[in-house]
Amino acid sequence: MTMEIMEGSIAVAETVRLCRPQVISAYPITPQTHIVEGLASIVADGRLDAEYICVESEFSALSACIGASAAGSRVYSATTSQGLALMTEVVFNAAGMRLPIVMGIANRAISAPLSIWNDQQDSIMMRDSGWIQLYAEDNQEAIDMHILAYKVCEDHNILLPAFVCFDGFILSHVFEPIDIPSQELVDKFVGPFTPYQKLDVNDPISFGMYATPEYYLEFRYEHDQAVKRAAEAIKKYGKEFGEIFGRDYSELVVGYKLEDADIAIVAMGSICGTVKDAIDEMRAEGKKVGLLNLRCFRPFPSTDVAKALAHVNTIAVLDKNVSLGAKGAVAIEIKEACYGSNIPVYDYILGLGGRDVRKKDIKKIVDLAEKGEGDMFYGLREEVL
Amino acid sequence: MRELRIHGRGGQGSVTAAELIATAAFTAGVYSQAFPAFGVERRGAPVQAFVRFSDEKIRLRSQIYEPDYIIVQDSTLIHDVNVFAGMSAGGIAIINTEKDLKYNLPEGVKLITIDATKIAMEEIGRPITNTTLMGAFAAASGEITLDALEGAIRSRFDGKLADTNVSAAKRAYNMIKEGRV
Structure with missing residues (x-):
């Protein structure tokens, strides 16, 4: 290599x-x-x-x-x-x-x-x-x-x-x-x-x-x-x-510090890197947070997702998209995959149109999910609404 | 992880500087990442480019808000942009200027001013200061060696253009090393 x-x-x-x-x-x-x-x-x-x-x-x-x-x-x-x-x-x-x-x-x-x-x-x-x-x-x-x-x-x-x-x-x-x-x-x-x-x-x-x-x-x-x-x-x-x-792609979903996590973040694409750095910092503060990186959106690996998330008590989905009038497309799938598990799934629409997402944003989202606040556009600038 | 933010105007080669600094760091055995502030590429408009250096693989994708180092290619930007934003004690600010101005520096930030335009005009014959400031950055920060920087410049430019840019970088490097600024 x-x-x-x-x-x-x-x-x-x-x-x-x-x-x-x-x-x-x-x-x-x-x-x-x-x-x-x-x-x-x-x-x-x-x-x-x-x-x-x-x-x-x-x-x-x-x-x-x-x-x-x-x-x-x-x-x-x-x-x-x-x-x-x-x-x-x-x-x-x-x-x-x-x-x-x-x-x-x-x-x-x-x-x-x-x-x-x-x-x-x-x-x-x-x-x-x-x-x-x-x-x-x-x-x-x-x-x-x-x-x-x-x-x-x-x-x-x-x-x-x-x-x-x-x-x-x-x-x-x-x-x-x-x-x-x-x-x-x-x-x-x-x-x-x-x-x-x-x-x-x-x-x-x-x-x-x-x-x-x-x-x-x-x-x-x-x-x-x-x-x-x-x-x-x-x-x-x-x-x-x-x-x-020498690089494995045998999984459609990949966990990061997910095995013992209480809170799981689910995300797709480059944001996963920033999430991992934020998780390391939150772990150092004693927060048991993990990531489920969705590498494949179609076909949607519902069974793999449900299995990977079965042990967590809160799920925070990061959606860089929105199905207007409904939710983010990833959250819709995660809710379907976890149906019947009673694990709350909170959706955060973020990063649209190039809005930068920082480690501190990931931490704020975890705080929101812990409080049961979700299904929202995250980071809205109220002053321009 | 250490972070560099380059401030310039469109056309001054800030993105090239970021890429070549990252290349120099990587070829010398450090993980690096370079990227521009996207979508503002208009000639003369304020632009930014970013470089990260780390001993481990770099995963972070956000822009750089608390840089350890800044390079300012055009000191007139200081009227428009808070180039020092997010800097703290121990940081290094390298500014291209011919004047000895007072800057509103955050406490503990080391200021290095250098007349990179004069050096670039004499060595390259054009007021393109990126390679000169890269030489100053190498000397002031220690993040990249002069050899690695020369290699990165020669990987991008050929012939006389490479030679003159390397000369400009070396001259700035030596000036900083010898404290002649």
């Missing part, structure tokens, strides 16, 4: 190169831009034998990926926020056509009002699209999850697209030490792409055709079953990943 220091976006671009996609199509958008600029340079410099298709919109970017994937190519795209929103129609098509596309999401808030800064509303918006959704705590996880995603998605028992989500700016623009694996190991793990079926003029088939009422329900059932099966596939290949690369 050789650690190097580099920007997260460049690390992602270099790792995508190692996965040997044959077609890349993307449209630049802040804060994803450095990834696709990096990949465009890599292809132009001849460091990756791929077709880089320049397009006029994100809708076209994913459409090009869908065509190329259906024709039997390994493909990659990356986007965020409004770009993902513009893709919406084809996001659902890619999943329904069961194409193993991997797409990086440098998570960013959604307009209006315009915000280029981080939260996770964009990928959460695609909750019901039938894509796998993985969330990275740091850039090492972001690149590892790209490699893992290709392996999982291309399994003929899965055949699904995946979002690899990493917080925009907070991860995409940070310089930090990272281990970029060797080409040899990535080749060994991912291997060449073997399409289950593909567009072929000599053996014509159709993707995403008309499904009449006699068939549509069954298509949706089989799609749902595949997303559910992906949980075991991620665990299996995550374990294999650990054996090859």
Whole structure:
């Protein structure tokens, strides 16, 4: 293992190169831009034998990926926020056509009002699209999850697209030490792409055709079953990943000082790092707080969550998104997973549109949860309301 | 963990400075993390960039509010931004200025002023002060060595541009080390 220091976006671009996609199509958008600029340079410099298709919109970017994937190519795209929103129609098509596309999401808030800064509303918006959704705590996880995603998605028992989500700016623009694996190991793990079926003029088939009422329900059932099966596939290949690369991804939820915790914080993405530092400080003060890091939001690992949280007496969920008129999307899932346990689950909507979250905020949230105060937007500036 | 906050104006290379300081620290065996204050990249506008140094893997993702060190690339920022915010005793403030001004420093913070613009003009031929101030930071803080800093500069720039930036960094480094500021 050789650690190097580099920007997260460049690390992602270099790792995508190692996965040997044959077609890349993307449209630049802040804060994803450095990834696709990096990949465009890599292809132009001849460091990756791929077709880089320049397009006029994100809708076209994913459409090009869908065509190329259906024709039997390994493909990659990356986007965020409004770009993902513009893709919406084809996001659902890619999943329904069961194409193993991997797409990086440098998570960013959604307009209006315009915000280029981080939260996770964009990928959460695609909750019901039938894509796998993985969330990275740091850039090492972001690149590892790209490699893992290709392996999982291309399994003929899965055949699904995946979002690899990493917080925009907070991860995409940070310089930090990272281990970029060797080409040899990535080749060994991912291997060449073997399409289950593909567009072929000599053996014509159709993707995403008309499904009449006699068939549509069954298509949706089989799609749902595949997303559910992906949980075991991620665990299996995550374990294999650990054996090859030395970093284990065999769990969809990862605890930190959770075994003996009274209060559990549940979170997704880069905020988990700040939470861990806050937990160390709270532990030093005698507070038994732990973290459950959700690495995978779709499929949602309900059973794993319920098991990991069964012993705690309070759950505080940090949501960098909000299902307006309801709660944060993570809290809704956690409440469902813990139904019948009588453990109170409090939701804290925070960090939206790039609002910084500090250790002291995590401590305040734990104090609130202890007092039974939750289901709130945390950190509101009352003076501007 | 030690923390550095760099104050500059868009176009002065504050983000590059943060990245190169983090690179220098990491290549010398310390965990480091560099990132900008996001989304304010307009030429001339006040910008910030941040660096963390630690003997352990860095997990913290928030911005830096209580820096051990600050670098101020343009002393006129002091009228607009509280560059000393969050500093406490033992901290070091490095300010690029030609004037001997009185600053409202927090108690116990060591002030180092250096005419980095003059050095940059003489060594590089442009008023881009980031590498000069990186040399001053290396000498004043001890967080990075001059060798590691030179390596980081040469990893980013080539040829004459690298040479002149290294010269500027070395000159500032030696001035601080020899107490000539």
